[in-house]
Amino acid sequence: MVGMGRIGKIHFKNIQHQLAGAEIVAVADLRYDTALKEIYNGILFSENPDEVITLPEVDAILICTPTSSHAALIEKGIQSGKHIFCEKPMDLSLEKTTTLSEMAKEAGVKLMLGFNRRFDPDFMQANQSVRDGKIGDVQIVKITSRDPGPPPIEYIKHSGGLFMDMAIHDFDMARHIMGKEVAEVYSRGLNIIDHEIRKAGDIDTALTTLVFEDGTYAVIDNSRKAAYGYDQRLEIFGDKGMIKVGNNLHNQNVLFNQDGIHHALPLDFFMDRYAKSYLKEMELFIDALVNDKEMPAGGEDGLKATQIAYAAKMSVETGRPVKLSEVMINSHHAMEKTSD
Amino acid sequence: MVGMGRIGKIHFKNIQHQLAGAEIVAVADLRYDTALKEIYNGILFSENPDEVITLPEVDAILICTPTSSHAALIEKGIQSGKHIFCEKPMDLSLEKTTTLSEMAKEAGVKLMLGFNRRFDPDFMQANQSVRDGKIGDVQIVKITSRDPGPPPIEYIKHSGGLFMDMAIHDFDMARHIMGKEVAEVYSRGLNIIDHEIRKAGDIDTALTTLVFEDGTYAVIDNSRKAAYGYDQRLEIFGDKGMIKVGNNLHNQNVLFNQDGIHHALPLDFFMDRYAKSYLKEMELFIDALVNDKEMPAGGEDGLKATQIAYAAKMSVETGRPVKLSEVMINSHHAMEKTSD
Amino acid sequence: MVGMGRIGKIHFKNIQHQLAGAEIVAVADLRYDTALKEIYNGILFSENPDEVITLPEVDAILICTPTSSHAALIEKGIQSGKHIFCEKPMDLSLEKTTTLSEMAKEAGVKLMLGFNRRFDPDFMQANQSVRDGKIGDVQIVKITSRDPGPPPIEYIKHSGGLFMDMAIHDFDMARHIMGKEVAEVYSRGLNIIDHEIRKAGDIDTALTTLVFEDGTYAVIDNSRKAAYGYDQRLEIFGDKGMIKVGNNLHNQNVLFNQDGIHHALPLDFFMDRYAKSYLKEMELFIDALVNDKEMPAGGEDGLKATQIAYAAKMSVETGRPVKLSEVMINSHHAMEKTSD
């Protein structure tokens, strides 16, 4: 493991205490709880990522550091012949992302991206129902994805923007459910929540239409702030029916009084809302390693979602639909360029 | 028609403007809107019920007067050979009720009681689903029946009490859904809403267990006041599943804000909540007349519900379960007695 | 009244039996039920619309004929100085629509368009909640509007197409809720339900983004066929919360069995689903006449919705967002042209 921040700790606990088939050999971070070292005294706690990545007994690495260091760590992993799990995105640069995806493929290294929402039990069930033909041919996917509040402005500044940081999960989900590739993107962006976000050069609200190769489409509605909390919904409409995935509420209680009938709010912190998806994605990562399966969300998926994010941004800037081919970069060209 | 109060007007409008197969020939009441007389100038508006009931062109009478006059009007109707629709109950006295039920049967006069809830579209659908075997053999029926607030204390004083006035609808519903007869009744009564109701000798809250002939049971929970409005729910549990009938809300809107997720309250006035049931019961009354069918809620049903109400009251007073046989009155005996 | 088809009969019944303040003096249609003539023997039943429209005792006319005759009847009404209620749209031609809207305004004739959904109790309540500030500033309106099945192909051929015939209600709703004007329209259209519709030159599925003057937007998703019935939903998201308007289901019953928890389908016929909205719109039309108020959905609203429908169609054809200014027609110019 490289990186033991908020998300790193989740993966650490899941692997050590909830999942079979893998164990943590070494961890690299700059600081540790001393308690941790004592409890897990069989694990190497290092401050040097390279030391951890190159350990011979390490089969695979988990990259849970800030985005800016992802690319270098992925490259190091590939060079060391280790399989890789990396939190999304691989890199803010499309060229770099293209290169890394290509490098991993050529090196035969398994690469999984942390598109955890794919592995949420509700969304998995919805996807399975689609695959099982429960709603026939899918005609439209609708995603509502709103945060309970914007992250700190310093985070925003280095996030790559709303599309790259936040909507990228939804772009991946739309492709995942549709099982097709996006051909064109039309986005509208707004800055109506926080003036600081505008000053940081980002938008805080967006509406995106994804047009797939066969003309069917998805629509994604993003906001950095929903007054009622974390709003994560999905609707899939097909010629035989519709599947709706609702929010996970704090509790199942309903209060009836003279003012109305009142339900609890949605779970408002992503680590609560998606606790099960983090566990499941790690289970599937380990399963793909142990049983030599294809990764359920690989480098190509990371690249595609990044391309869509680039196209969305360009669409907001130009006011017109943008074809995905407009932002795609020839991967060999990219490799030459980024290897300079 | 005899009686053009709140409920009479509903039936009047339904027959004249919504339903085919019947027309109103004459109406008896003590007072009329002059407007009414002008609009419906083909109708006889009388102040004398007897004049209306005995009119040769009248085939059937609707009794929509206060309870205290029901018995005499039913008797008059039977003697005149008219079919009868009467708002529940026939009479507050069990003896009288027994007699009237028997008299109608012997005279071959069709008699329908205004157990309108049976004819609410939701409850009808629930009953049909039971009849269709959707939930297998019914094991328990659960009814929640709460008013939005107590009626005027003057009304309470002449109402016959909570069981006779309010729960009687639920007793009828339980029998109707179960399709069996009640053998035993256990009720608890409370006086916790309004001190005036206690002074009037009535309870305002009750919980009743109805045990049917085969040992299965129903439970009914009544209150004169629910802070959130008119609460009318039904659950039917069988060996293959359960049917729940929920409340009809004011609207389908949901408000999400920082305090929660808020739905509208239930329809809080019985004439709104049961508007469709009044229409349907009249449609079925006319249908039974025109096509010579059995009445869907007849004198026998009125009598049974009244017996249960008597047993419930006795149970509260004695603190023990009361067998229905304890309150039943030999009908011939009753006829002799009430004919004195 | 001109036109006594399906929708005409609804208005007729509502005015005669449910509403005060107006009465029907004369009706024009080509055929009548003889029964109707007998029951309403005070009403003139004519086969000549002009005879009805020009009657001196007529204050206002209701136009409930097929679309192709709307324009001529509206003109006749304006010339006769009668106030007008007309089912949407005024005309399939944008020029004609522009002219009619202008003519009515100049003649001081009150003109109301049958955008009945505005007057559905649920949508009215939602709109009122927005006006009351319950969700703060509106950031996005989302409409799902799907029919239970396509109308007959002959109807489609003369309908003006999906946007003009069906989505026009949603365009009006979006403007109504937003309380702002649309500046730009981006639509995607598909033909995936019925091959006959494609042959008739129409689409059967569409996704539309409406961008308002201030950059906020609405998204509307239309389909001619939802397997589960008539899907009419609205979401309004603001900085203080969200309002969702759900479907009206056939009943409130829920069946629990080993396969799941099952609710009834939405009301699947528009005349059931919107029964109350037809009543309310007529009540408001009469109220505006009697109390000399502004019409709640006037000629200008009809024109705006038609302009949006034109822009949506152009967007599908060109594959790009279309500014509303691109389809607007100078009204005086239009009047000259259509008066030729």
Place this chain on the structure above:
Amino acid sequence: MVGMGRIGKIHFKNIQHQLAGAEIVAVADLRYDTALKEIYNGILFSENPDEVITLPEVDAILICTPTSSHAALIEKGIQSGKHIFCEKPMDLSLEKTTTLSEMAKEAGVKLMLGFNRRFDPDFMQANQSVRDGKIGDVQIVKITSRDPGPPPIEYIKHSGGLFMDMAIHDFDMARHIMGKEVAEVYSRGLNIIDHEIRKAGDIDTALTTLVFEDGTYAVIDNSRKAAYGYDQRLEIFGDKGMIKVGNNLHNQNVLFNQDGIHHALPLDFFMDRYAKSYLKEMELFIDALVNDKEMPAGGEDGLKATQIAYAAKMSVETGRPVKLSEVMINSHHAMEKTSD
């Protein structure tokens, strides 16, 4: 820990990996997974409960064995001065239960009973809302408690019967929410699910009215088999409103198709449904030990629930309401008797 069966393993994992403040020193069971011994090599794995209970470094014991051994282990714990967590019930005998409750109190040993449902987050929230006055004075508590299917008949035979084994949780919940003592119990029992259960001398379906000291009441409806799974619902009605606690469904997905609108079934295994309650009860047990607080569900609570179960059984047998005083046993008398 004594007993490492299904429930024991849950507590073990929760203490070792999820909770702070306690650690497991020793475990007694007859058989172990060898894997377990290897992983937790600091823990004493014994086959002798006494060895474990009397260890000086043990502060508290967890009793997770079958019911028949509870009493002896509790006694041993009390004699050894250890605090005790014991799965419900303490014993099938009311005398023994009375004695144990008294013994623990006199010895100053903290004793907690595993009434885990009290600690389910939804029920805790409901209880908190009642305590916060959200619904005013509670007038009625309604509990629906149905298993997805009967346990093995061998289990039933030694379970103490439906009231002692299953409804006891609901009796505790009713007391817990009401915050008052039960004065009288009226139960109806049925045998309509499984003939084998009848042969084993038990019922499989029951309806119970609990009358509290002040006349208010609760109603509990139990079944050993609900076709749609594990049905665990609670309604609390007060003079200012109502709280409903619904089931936890498998997922939040809804499928709409031509047959209806379909939701997932409730979680159907008690260890899934109440996973969080097991964690919470252990957290509160540890907290009460570490911070010297009163146990949240103590010996007195265990005794009261057992008394109610006895009264319920007697009510079914006699067909009449049974006062709790009829089944209460003088504790000193009981101690003398059970110490023979």
